[in-house]
Amino acid sequence: MEKRIVEYDGRYLEYYLFRKKMKNMRMRIKEDGKLFVSCPVYTPLYEINAFILRHFDWIEQKKNEIQSRPLPIKRNYISGEEFLFLGQKYTLVIDIGTKEKVTLIDKYMVLSTRHPDDIDKKHKLIDKWYKEEIDFVFRRQFDMIVKTYRHLFPKTYILKIRQMKARWGSCMINKNTVVLNSKLIYADIKYVDYVIMHELCHFYHKNHDHDFYRMLASLCPCHRQLKKDLNHGGYISYSH
Numbered sequence: 001m002e003k004r005i006v007e008y009d010g011r012y013l014e015y016y017l018f019r020k021k022m023k024n025m026r027m028r029i030k031e032d033g034k035l036f037v038s039c040p041v042y043t044p045l046y047e048i049n050a051f052i053l054r055h056f057d058w059i060e061q062k063k064n065e066i067q068s069r070p071l072p073i074k075r076n077y078i079s080g081e082e083f084l085f086l087g088q089k090y091t092l093v094i095d096i097g098t099k100e101k102v103t104l105i106d107k108y109m110v111l112s113t114r115h116p117d118d119i120d121k122k123h124k125l126i127d128k129w130y131k132e133e134i135d136f137v138f139r140r141q142f143d144m145i146v147k148t149y150r151h152l153f154p155k156t157y158i159l160k161i162r163q164m165k166a167r168w169g170s171c172m173i174n175k176n177t178v179v180l181n182s183k184l185i186y187a188d189i190k191y192v193d194y195v196i197m198h199e200l201c202h203f204y205h206k207n208h209d210h211d212f213y214r215m216l217a218s219l220c221p222c223h224r225q226l227k228k229d230l231n232h233g234g235y236i237s238y239s240h
């Protein structure tokens with residue numbers, strides 16, 4: 001691996017170069033914003049730099065997207081902390097109760113617990129609550145969309161939910177399976193629906209080509225805006 005710098009229009013771009021046994025050059029941007037380029041072993045440097053510069057706009061755009069993603073928050077699970085759920089912010093209230101449960105009341109997320117000072121316990125309870133909600137909400141939306149468009153999606157489809165770093169959803173065409181990123185639970189329901197519809201369209205169109213977008217637009221006319229919001233962390237609704 002070599003660390004290199006390429007200059008373009010007075011700007012400098014740092015990248016990590018991997019020379020490998022491969023046919024075509026490839027690049028990707030990691031979660032931390034670092035640019036990784038892999039190329040066939042004997043590719044001359046000018047070709048590598050030209051390849052990077054051809055994708056300069058794409059690189060800038062991806063880097064901006066990564067930067068605008070919300071950072072993970074260090075939680076203490078005390079009253080007053082804010083939690084996102086389906087595009088709304090809820091303020092945590094710790095309530096000493098006899099049962100261990102989470103309830104949403106108005107703008108509050110009320111956590112009743114016999115262990116109000118046990119951070120681990122509170123963390124687990126809230127995680128468990130999110131997990132159950134994710135499962136319930138995503139399956140409900142998925143079933144509803146498949147049912148609404150039964151004429152397009154007549155098979156039995158499997159929904160899987162995972163924590164993913166770089167994608168909101170994916171699709172395993174051969175297995176009739178759609179995978180959703182569990183982080184979508186922070187976004188408004190319309191974004192959950194959008195990702196489901198996007199992935200379902202891949203059962204007809206593997207790539208993001210013209211036909212794919214035509215089908216997606218027929219199911220979800222606002223898909224462009226929704227995608228833009230999602231990738232810029234603009235999925236939080238401040239309607240109240």
Ligand SMILES: [Zn+2]
Nearest residue numbers: 198199202208
């Ligand atoms: Zn796609």
